[in-house]
Amino acid sequence: MKTYLDCFPCFLQQALRIGRIATEDEHKIKRLLDEIGMMLKDIPVENTPPETAMLIYQKVGEIIGNADPYKEIKNETTRKALSLYPALKKKVEDSPDRLMTAIRVSVAGNVIDFGAPRDFDIEKDIADILIRDFAICDYRKFVSYLNRTDKILFIGDNAGECVFDRILIEELKKPVVYAVRDIPVINDATYDDAVQAGIDKVATIISSGTKAPGTVLKTCSEKFRALYDRSDFIISKGQGNYEALSNGNRPMFFLLKAKCPVIAKHIGVQDGAIVLKGINVKETH
Amino acid sequence: MKTYLDCFPCFLQQALRIGRIATEDEHKIKRLLDEIGMMLKDIPVENTPPETAMLIYQKVGEIIGNADPYKEIKNETTRKALSLYPALKKKVEDSPDRLMTAIRVSVAGNVIDFGAPRDFDIEKDIADILIRDFAICDYRKFVSYLNRTDKILFIGDNAGECVFDRILIEELKKPVVYAVRDIPVINDATYDDAVQAGIDKVATIISSGTKAPGTVLKTCSEKFRALYDRSDFIISKGQGNYEALSNGNRPMFFLLKAKCPVIAKHIGVQDGAIVLKGINVKETH
Numbered sequence: 001m002k003t004y005l006d007c008f009p010c011f012l013q014q015a016l017r018i019g020r021i022a023t024e025d026e027h028k029i030k031r032l033l034d035e036i037g038m039m040l041k042d043i044p045v046e047n048t049p050p051e052t053a054m055l056i057y058q059k060v061g062e063i064i065g066n067a068d069p070y071k072e073i074k075n076e077t078t079r080k081a082l083s084l085y086p087a088l089k090k091k092v093e094d095s096p097d098r099l100m101t102a103i104r105v106s107v108a109g110n111v112i113d114f115g116a117p118r119d120f121d122i123e124k125d126i127a128d129i130l131i132r133d134f135a136i137c138d139y140r141k142f143v144s145y146l147n148r149t150d151k152i153l154f155i156g157d158n159a160g161e162c163v164f165d166r167i168l169i170e171e172l173k174k175p176v177v178y179a180v181r182d183i184p185v186i187n188d189a190t191y192d193d194a195v196q197a198g199i200d201k202v203a204t205i206i207s208s209g210t211k212a213p214g215t216v217l218k219t220c221s222e223k224f225r226a227l228y229d230r231s232d233f234i235i236s237k238g239q240g241n242y243e244a245l246s247n248g249n250r251p252m253f254f255l256l257k258a259k260c261p262v263i264a265k266h267i268g269v270q271d272g273a274i275v276l277k278g279i280n281v282k283e284t285h
Numbered sequence: 286m287k288t289y290l291d292c293f294p295c296f297l298q299q300a301l302r303i304g305r306i307a308t309e310d311e312h313k314i315k316r317l318l319d320e321i322g323m324m325l326k327d328i329p330v331e332n333t334p335p336e337t338a339m340l341i342y343q344k345v346g347e348i349i350g351n352a353d354p355y356k357e358i359k360n361e362t363t364r365k366a367l368s369l370y371p372a373l374k375k376k377v378e379d380s381p382d383r384l385m386t387a388i389r390v391s392v393a394g395n396v397i398d399f400g401a402p403r404d405f406d407i408e409k410d411i412a413d414i415l416i417r418d419f420a421i422c423d424y425r426k427f428v429s430y431l432n433r434t435d436k437i438l439f440i441g442d443n444a445g446e447c448v449f450d451r452i453l454i455e456e457l458k459k460p461v462v463y464a465v466r467d468i469p470v471i472n473d474a475t476y477d478d479a480v481q482a483g484i485d486k487v488a489t490i491i492s493s494g495t496k497a498p499g500t501v502l503k504t505c506s507e508k509f510r511a512l513y514d515r516s517d518f519i520i521s522k523g524q525g526n527y528e529a530l531s532n533g534n535r536p537m538f539f540l541l542k543a544k545c546p547v548i549a550k551h552i553g554v555q556d557g558a559i560v561l562k563g564i565n566v567k568e569t570h
Contacts, residue, residue: 005301005304005305005311005314005315005318006301008297008301008318008322009294009295009297009298009301009318010294012293012294012297012322012325013294016290016291016293016294019290020290026290029290030290030330033290033293033294033325034325034326035326036322037293037297037321037322037323037324037325037326038322038323038325038326039322040297040318040319040322040323041319041320041322041323045315
């Protein structure tokens with residue numbers, strides 16, 4: 001997905017939000033905004049938004065000197081999510097279609113996002129998503145591709161959300177490689193966050209190599225790109241990965257909640273919608 | 286009111302909104318955003334936000350070459366407001382406290398604002414405001430100061446809103462000077478807009494001399510400043526005038542709907558609240 005004009009004010013908004021998490025020093029935050037303001041002219045609209053978000057995040061480190069301002073928040077969210085695990089797991093086990101319910105649980109976890117422009121209330125939002133209709137639901141294709149694959153590349157998104165992904169992974173019944181960001185960026189999941197969520201018990205965790213809050217392939221490691229190129233069944237969580245991979249060429253299912261009007265429009269759904277959308281997948285496989 | 290950090294992303298958002306009204310050429314709008322981005326570092330937080338909004342608006346003229354992009358919108362809003370005039374006038378005439386109802390009508394007109402970050406629906410919003418409680422209501426002081434003045438300085442805000450102000454002016458029963466912006470800026474009322482609304486029938490219209498979307502005194506004409514300095518009863522409509530005059534030293538009543546969280550917080554009310562707030566006014570006069 002390219003950068004839309006609406007993204008430019010939002011970049012500044014993101015910088016302000018991250019800046020305020022990283023420091024209470026208003027002068028430093030003002031300097032951050034000044035620098036991001038000057039950077040805007042050099043951002044080509046052809047770039048995907050997570051590439052720019054990566055640059056913003058690097059500036060936070062440079063100017064404010066805090067490379068992982070969301071560390072405590074991520075930790076806390078994962079702990080909160082782990083406390084919800086038993087009840088959600090039971091919900092899946094008690095449901096008539098365990099896989100579908102697990103997909104719902106995983107997308108419900110995508111409400112956890114400190115990079116998006118809105119606040120969230122984990123428990124309330126999850127309860128809502130568990131009963132809401134998907135705006136796009138390529139479930140039949142998902143099942144068809146799942147049945148025929150012998151390995152799954154699952155690209156994670158935010159810390160905390162990993163716990164919900166784990167519930168989905170447990171229902172996939174196939175070997176899963178779970179990809180995370182290389183270093184902390186906003187509240188995105190890194191290796192440590194995935195381990196804290198218990199993903200290591202159900203999948204092989206790898207770093208995609210990216211420092212961006214989205215799997216921008218040109219910023220990923222060669223090893224990850226090779227894995228991506230070989231994958232015939234990819235699950236991609238969240239907006240950042242959608243922005244980075246919506247033009248991807250592999251059979252891929254985006255599982256996300258649209259939390260920004262620009263992305264919602266690009267997908268073709270209402271802002272706030274939940275989506276399971278396949279690309280490069282045929283009706284029958 | 287000073288410029289808060291939250292205002293910086295909002296400046297870019299404003300530029301985007303105005304740019305889109307002024308042209309369909311995305312390249313020009315991108316250039317506008319680039320220039321505003323570079324400008325941000327030079328904006329002192331001590332400035333009031335309308336001073337910056339003025340610079341943004343000048344950039345729109347320079348880059349997009351449209352000095353009055355809201356002309357048609359202003360015209361249309363005034364015509365719409367005029368069509369509501371008879372019913373609102375009757376509402377005032379039928380009410381037990383005509384002045385209070387006229388104040389409500391005037392603040393209801395303040396929903397018309399293409400500079401604020403939200404959409405509005407004139408008829409629905411007005412119906413709502415006519416029955417809503419004021420978050421701050423210095424009505425007793427207002428009446429006390431009104432009774433003892435022999436002239437009123439009424440500082441207008443947006444085109445269209447003037448029609449609603451006219452209804453209030455008609456209930457004030459004192460000579461009114463109605464101040465407008467010197468040249469078009471966003472959808473703020475100029476001399477022509479005030480005349481179209483029929484203000485010339487009930488008050489003397491003058492330009493404050495400002496090119497900003499708010500009565501920033503240092504940008505006003507000497508003539509207006511002298512009038513301001515002599516005034517002992519000022520009604521100031523809307524957010525732009527509040528931002529510019531909240532530190533003013535004259536007896537003044539701000540009449541507005543808070544349409545931005547930063548301004549709402551500065552006033553000490555919830556976002557969306559309606560306010561009649563006196564400054565430099567004593568409890569008994």
